[in-house]
Amino acid sequence: MKSNLRARFVAEFLGTAFLVAAVVGSGIMAERLSAGNVALVLLANTIATGAALVALILAFGPISGAHLNPVVSLADAMEGGLAWSLALPYIAAQIFGAVCGTIAAHAMFGLPLVSLSRHIRGGPAQFLSEFIATFGLLSVIWGCSRSRSSVVPFAVGSYITAAYWFTSSTSFANPAVSIARCLSDTFTGIRPGDVPLFVVAQFAGGIAATILFRWLVRGLPSGAKDVVVPHPSES
Amino acid sequence: MKSNLRARFVAEFLGTAFLVAAVVGSGIMAERLSAGNVALVLLANTIATGAALVALILAFGPISGAHLNPVVSLADAMEGGLAWSLALPYIAAQIFGAVCGTIAAHAMFGLPLVSLSRHIRGGPAQFLSEFIATFGLLSVIWGCSRSRSSVVPFAVGSYITAAYWFTSSTSFANPAVSIARCLSDTFTGIRPGDVPLFVVAQFAGGIAATILFRWLVRGLPSGAKDVVVPHPSES
Amino acid sequence: MKSNLRARFVAEFLGTAFLVAAVVGSGIMAERLSAGNVALVLLANTIATGAALVALILAFGPISGAHLNPVVSLADAMEGGLAWSLALPYIAAQIFGAVCGTIAAHAMFGLPLVSLSRHIRGGPAQFLSEFIATFGLLSVIWGCSRSRSSVVPFAVGSYITAAYWFTSSTSFANPAVSIARCLSDTFTGIRPGDVPLFVVAQFAGGIAATILFRWLVRGLPSGAKDVVVPHPSES
Amino acid sequence: MKSNLRARFVAEFLGTAFLVAAVVGSGIMAERLSAGNVALVLLANTIATGAALVALILAFGPISGAHLNPVVSLADAMEGGLAWSLALPYIAAQIFGAVCGTIAAHAMFGLPLVSLSRHIRGGPAQFLSEFIATFGLLSVIWGCSRSRSSVVPFAVGSYITAAYWFTSSTSFANPAVSIARCLSDTFTGIRPGDVPLFVVAQFAGGIAATILFRWLVRGLPSGAKDVVVPHPSES
Numbered sequence: 001m002k003s004n005l006r007a008r009f010v011a012e013f014l015g016t017a018f019l020v021a022a023v024v025g026s027g028i029m030a031e032r033l034s035a036g037n038v039a040l041v042l043l044a045n046t047i048a049t050g051a052a053l054v055a056l057i058l059a060f061g062p063i064s065g066a067h068l069n070p071v072v073s074l075a076d077a078m079e080g081g082l083a084w085s086l087a088l089p090y091i092a093a094q095i096f097g098a099v100c101g102t103i104a105a106h107a108m109f110g111l112p113l114v115s116l117s118r119h120i121r122g123g124p125a126q127f128l129s130e131f132i133a134t135f136g137l138l139s140v141i142w143g144c145s146r147s148r149s150s151v152v153p154f155a156v157g158s159y160i161t162a163a164y165w166f167t168s169s170t171s172f173a174n175p176a177v178s179i180a181r182c183l184s185d186t187f188t189g190i191r192p193g194d195v196p197l198f199v200v201a202q203f204a205g206g207i208a209a210t211i212l213f214r215w216l217v218r219g220l221p222s223g224a225k226d227v228v229v230p231h232p233s234e235s
Numbered sequence: 236m237k238s239n240l241r242a243r244f245v246a247e248f249l250g251t252a253f254l255v256a257a258v259v260g261s262g263i264m265a266e267r268l269s270a271g272n273v274a275l276v277l278l279a280n281t282i283a284t285g286a287a288l289v290a291l292i293l294a295f296g297p298i299s300g301a302h303l304n305p306v307v308s309l310a311d312a313m314e315g316g317l318a319w320s321l322a323l324p325y326i327a328a329q330i331f332g333a334v335c336g337t338i339a340a341h342a343m344f345g346l347p348l349v350s351l352s353r354h355i356r357g358g359p360a361q362f363l364s365e366f367i368a369t370f371g372l373l374s375v376i377w378g379c380s381r382s383r384s385s386v387v388p389f390a391v392g393s394y395i396t397a398a399y400w401f402t403s404s405t406s407f408a409n410p411a412v413s414i415a416r417c418l419s420d421t422f423t424g425i426r427p428g429d430v431p432l433f434v435v436a437q438f439a440g441g442i443a444a445t446i447l448f449r450w451l452v453r454g455l456p457s458g459a460k461d462v463v464v465p466h467p468s469e470s
Numbered sequence: 471m472k473s474n475l476r477a478r479f480v481a482e483f484l485g486t487a488f489l490v491a492a493v494v495g496s497g498i499m500a501e502r503l504s505a506g507n508v509a510l511v512l513l514a515n516t517i518a519t520g521a522a523l524v525a526l527i528l529a530f531g532p533i534s535g536a537h538l539n540p541v542v543s544l545a546d547a548m549e550g551g552l553a554w555s556l557a558l559p560y561i562a563a564q565i566f567g568a569v570c571g572t573i574a575a576h577a578m579f580g581l582p583l584v585s586l587s588r589h590i591r592g593g594p595a596q597f598l599s600e601f602i603a604t605f606g607l608l609s610v611i612w613g614c615s616r617s618r619s620s621v622v623p624f625a626v627g628s629y630i631t632a633a634y635w636f637t638s639s640t641s642f643a644n645p646a647v648s649i650a651r652c653l654s655d656t657f658t659g660i661r662p663g664d665v666p667l668f669v670v671a672q673f674a675g676g677i678a679a680t681i682l683f684r685w686l687v688r689g690l691p692s693g694a695k696d697v698v699v700p701h702p703s704e705s
Numbered sequence: 706m707k708s709n710l711r712a713r714f715v716a717e718f719l720g721t722a723f724l725v726a727a728v729v730g731s732g733i734m735a736e737r738l739s740a741g742n743v744a745l746v747l748l749a750n751t752i753a754t755g756a757a758l759v760a761l762i763l764a765f766g767p768i769s770g771a772h773l774n775p776v777v778s779l780a781d782a783m784e785g786g787l788a789w790s791l792a793l794p795y796i797a798a799q800i801f802g803a804v805c806g807t808i809a810a811h812a813m814f815g816l817p818l819v820s821l822s823r824h825i826r827g828g829p830a831q832f833l834s835e836f837i838a839t840f841g842l843l844s845v846i847w848g849c850s851r852s853r854s855s856v857v858p859f860a861v862g863s864y865i866t867a868a869y870w871f872t873s874s875t876s877f878a879n880p881a882v883s884i885a886r887c888l889s890d891t892f893t894g895i896r897p898g899d900v901p902l903f904v905v906a907q908f909a910g911g912i913a914a915t916i917l918f919r920w921l922v923r924g925l926p927s928g929a930k931d932v933v934v935p936h937p938s939e940s
Contacts, residue, residue, distance in 0.1 A: 007450070007451045007452075007453075010447075010451060011451065014374065018371055018374075021367070021401055022397045022398075022400075022401040023401075024401075025400065025401030025402065026397065026400035026401045029277075029400045029401065029402075029403070030274055030400060033272075033273040033274035033277060034272070034273075034274035034275075035272060035273075035274070037272070037274070037738075037739070037740060037742070037745070038738040038739075038740075039735055039738035039739035039740070039742070039745045039746070039749060040272070040274045040275065040278070040745065041274070042734075042738060042749070043278070043745070043748070043749055043752070044274060044277070044278055044281075044400055045400075046749075046752070047278070047281070047282075047396060047397075047400070047752075048396070048397040048399075048400040048401055049397070050756065051285065051392075051393040051394070051396035051397040052393070052394070052397035052401070054389065054390065054393040055375050055390045055391075055393040055394035055397065056375070058375070058378070058379050058383065058386050058389070058390040058393075059374060059375040059377075059378025059379050059390060060378055062378065062379075062381075062383065062452070063378065063451060063452060104367060105401065107360065107363055108360055108363055108364045108367060108401070108402050108403050108404075109360060109403045110358070110359075110360035110403065123815070124815075125812065125813055125814060125815035128812055128813055129813045132726070132809060132813060136723055139719065139723075139764060140760050140761075140763070140764040142764075143763070143764025143765055143766075143767065143768065144763050144764050144767075146767075148763065148767065148855070150383070151763050151858075153386075154389075154759065154763070154859075155759065155760045155763040155764060156760075157393070158756040158757070158759040158760040158763075158862070159756070159757070159760035161752065161753070161756035162727045162731065162752075162753040162754070162756040162757035162760065163727075164753075165727075165730065165731035165734045165735060165749055165750075165752070165753040166726055166727040166728075166729075166730030166731045166734065166753055166757070166810065166813070167730065167734075167813050168734070168813050168814045168815065169813075212715075215712070216712045216715060216716065216768060217712075217767070217768060218712070242685070242686045242687075242688070245682075245686060246686065249609065253606055253609075256602070256636055257632045257633075257635075257636040258636075259636075260635065260636030260637065261632065261635035261636045264512075264635045264636065264637075264638070265509055265635060268507075268508040268509035268512060269507070269508075269509035270507060270508075270509070272507070272509070275507070275509045275510065275513070276509070278513070279509060279512070279513055279516075279635055280635075282513070282516070282517075282631065282632075282635070283631070283632040283634075283635040283636055284632070286520065286628040286629070286631035286632040287628070287629070287632035287636070289624065289625065289628040290610050290625045290626075290628040290629035290632065291610075293610070293613070293614050293618065293621050293624070293625040293628075294609060294610040294612075294613025294614050294625060295613055296613075297613065297614075297616075297618065297687070298613065298686060298687060339602060340636065342595065342598055343595055343598055343599045343602060343636070343637050343638050343639075344595060344638045345593070345594075345595035345638065385618070388621075389624075392628070477920070477921045477922075477923070480917075480921060481921065484844065488841055488844075491837070491871050492867045492868075492870075492871040493871075494871075495870065495871030495872065496867070496870035496871045499747075499870045499871065499872075499873070500744055500870060503742075503743040503744035503747060504742070504743075504744035505742060505743075505744070507742070507744070510742070510744045510745065510748070511744070513748070514744060514747070514748055514751075514870055515870075517748070517751070517752075517866065517867075517870070518866070518867045518869075518870040518871055519867070521755065521862075521863040521864070521866035521867040522863070522864070522867035522871070524859065524860065524863040525845050525860045525861075525863040525864035525867065526845075528845070528848070528849050528853065528856050528859070528860040528863075529844060529845040529847075529848025529849050529860060530848055532848065532849075532851075532853065532922070533848065533921060533922060574837060575871065577830065577833055578830055578833055578834045578837060578871070578872050578873050578874075579830060579873045580828070580829075580830035580873065620853070623856075624859075627863070
């Protein structure tokens with residue numbers, strides 16, 4: 001019904017807002033406290049982001065699926081999980097939420113509500129990083145969600161915790177978050193002009209993983225849970 | 236029965252005491268060891284607090300619900316979970332436990348048992364931080380507790396781990412803890428005069444989230460568990 | 471049967487050996503790498519210990535219960551879980567394992583296999599710390615084990631992660647581990663003469679918590695799982 | 706059927722590639738940011754690796770078992786879980802994936818795709834470390850997988866998090882990863898000539914644990930789950 005749909009949009013809005021507030025806010029706090037040690041800043045930023053993802057997906061998953069990411073909504077629509085007619089409003093809610101998250105983070109730290117980032121992020125290495133980061137994110141989601149969906153929050157939180165460190169771009173892996181981060185001239189910012197290529201790489205990586213996993217998990221029993229060292233019958 | 240009620244009050248007392256001991260004690264330990272690097276102090280403080288919350292909610296949840304927080308007890312009473320007649324004794328037990336937690340932390344580190352904090356925390360940015368921090372905490376609790384209550388300990392521990400970093404106030408998000416922390420002139424202390432506004436912001440944020448989620452999860456099946464990418468029937 | 475018992479003793483031996491190797495070994499590694507920043511040493515030590523506990527209790531729990539701690543075995547015997555006739559062999563296996571763990575850690579780092587610690591740890595603040603640390607540990611175990619035993623590994627790992635920081639003694643909370651750590655003149659060592667009081671405090675704290683929880687969880691249904699915000703019927 | 710087998714090989718390839726990319730990539734990122742503090746580098750490397758393992762085993766477990774490690778595949782074949790005819794292709798997929806993981810990490814950080822490591826790792830202490838590290842890894846896997854297989858991802862992630870710190874070799878514990886890391890002259894590299902002894906120690910440790918656990922869990926009911934303080938009937 002109508003009110004149910006509204007609840008889902010609000011959940012995507014609120015969840016993405018809190019996600020971005022966590023990303024941007026923890027970057028500000030960490031930079032203020034760490035006396036110039038960038039490893040320590042990224043470590044705090046990582047822990048805050050990974051933990052936020054666990055909490056937010058647990059909380060908003062039952063309401064809207066807790067996509068919090070346009071690539072996830074698109075991929076879910078491709079696979080028939082999300083009605084195509086809802087994909088656009090989902091993505092709009094995420095982008096709107098993400099921008100509000102940046103504004104909230106700035107407000108909580110007494111900064112101007114919006115400031116365009118001058119943090120240059122580009123080049124083929126970072127483009128590849130975003131492709132791989134989002135390819136991995138969607139792989140993790142599709143790998144878990146069909147057979148053991150209750151672990152998705154932990155899998156996604158853990159994956160992003162790792163990906164912050166193993167990609168040169170620190171794994172934005174999320175177009176809504178990328179857009180919102182260009183509005184923050186702080187540690188986690190990205191120069192507005194660098195956003196489009198990040199977004200292209202993210203959609204490309206996410207779609208590639210979705211297509212691969214369409215084939216990869218075809219033979220999986222949909223109800224197979226609690227399987228860790230499974231041994232499917234061999235032909 | 237009577238003894239059952241006493242057990243619940245003792246659980247709230249003990250759980251909140253351990254929570255505050257973890258917050259205040261880890262702050263003392265971290266400040267002693269970290270040679271002035273505040274990011275490292277907050278990182279240790281964060282990890283100790285988040286981990287303590289997971290352990291304590293797992294342990295005391297089955298006895299009293301492990302509210303450990305007057306805002307949670309009030310919100311639970313608003314939603315019919317906790318009898319109104321129990322809200323006040325719950326909150327009293329939490330405040331009493333919190334104060335004992337500060338005293339225990341001081342005793343464990345050989346400090347005077349009570350010392351009024353001179354740590355100034357105030358201003359609109361911190362007020363907003365506490366509002367948002369507690370709004371998020373109750374959102375996470377209500378988002379999880381109806382459909383997948385067994386994950387609440389992990390969701391709350393993760394949320395506070397993130398919130399320590401993404402708010403300028405380091406997310407007290409708990410009136411009992413705020414009161415207890417004004418009795419400690421150490422890293423995690425708060426000047427007594429700054430407590431009232433923190434408490435107001437916390438109750439306001441918690442009540443706002445409770446009212447929002449009353450509407451947000453109305454349509455959720457109460458028994459829907461293990462759902463991560465759910466697709467409620469659309470009208 | 472006989473062989474089943476042997477398996478349980480081997481599990482307690484092996485589990486405690488790995489636990490102590492993790493504690494002592496990570497302390498050695500961290501001190502070597504951290505250029506004198508003690509907060510960083512304790513942080514690495516904490517993460518290694520907490521993570522080891524999760525893995526070891528998950529792995530050895532199904533075989534022996536994964537007590538890995540004489541206080542836990544005594545408490546379990548008090549509550550009728552462990553036959554009294556097995557308490558002593560359990561404790562012997564734990565102490566023997568713990569000592570082997572120290573030796574293994576030293577061997578892995580190319581140090582003399584045994585070296586008496588000169589690390590002074592004593593005084594009433596540390597005695598109180600060990601009492602509270604072990605009181606909390608047993609509270610967490612009893613709080614979880616009756617109603618949601620599958621979460622004990624995570625609860626114990628999280629609790630010790632926190633307790634390393636919120637007690638001035640860094641929460642040994644384990645007589646077997648205490649004995650083994652006096653054989654290592656490294657970061658995590660303890661002067662042999664300081665061990666007895668630590669052990670006394672640990673047993674006192676553990677027994678106190680066991681007696682308290684005997685009363686506290688009396689009214690709990692033994693099969694109540696997945697309960698986080700439960701509301702027992704009130705009289 | 707044929708396509709199912711191909712999916713399993715792809716899963717092993719992809720999972721191991723991401724694992725090695727996480728190990729090598731996070732080492733590069735951490736070394737760049739940490740201003741020479743090696744403890745901080747290893748801490749970031751640890752957190753990224755442990756988190757990656759959790760995510761990857763959750764995601765690829767349902768498809769291929771997520772061995773991601775030739776020792777695990779060999780051990781699983783020994784125990785009848787993996788057909789012997791599949792052991793070699795599994796291992797080949799893992800090694801191929803691991804090498805691609807190193808290349809991907811280098812590409813993401815704009816480094817030459819392959820560079821032979823000059824990082825000397827050898828001697829009896831490191832040989833023993835690898836034996837113990839892999840003995841522990843397989844102990845954890847066998848301890849969990851028979852009775853509570855759904856926790857394996859968390860147990861393995863936690864175990865490696867600890868083992869990075871408690872062994873002098875930082876716990877490679879994986880022949881495919883060892884081979885791939887000799888192709889990276891960065892923080893996590895290993896001199897090619899040092900790989901063979903590492904691999905020997907890893908297989909020796911893994912086989913020893915597998916044989917021990919064959920006896921240790923013989924009497925365990927295969928369906929016993931959610932048991933943490935179990936008390937098998939005594940004779």
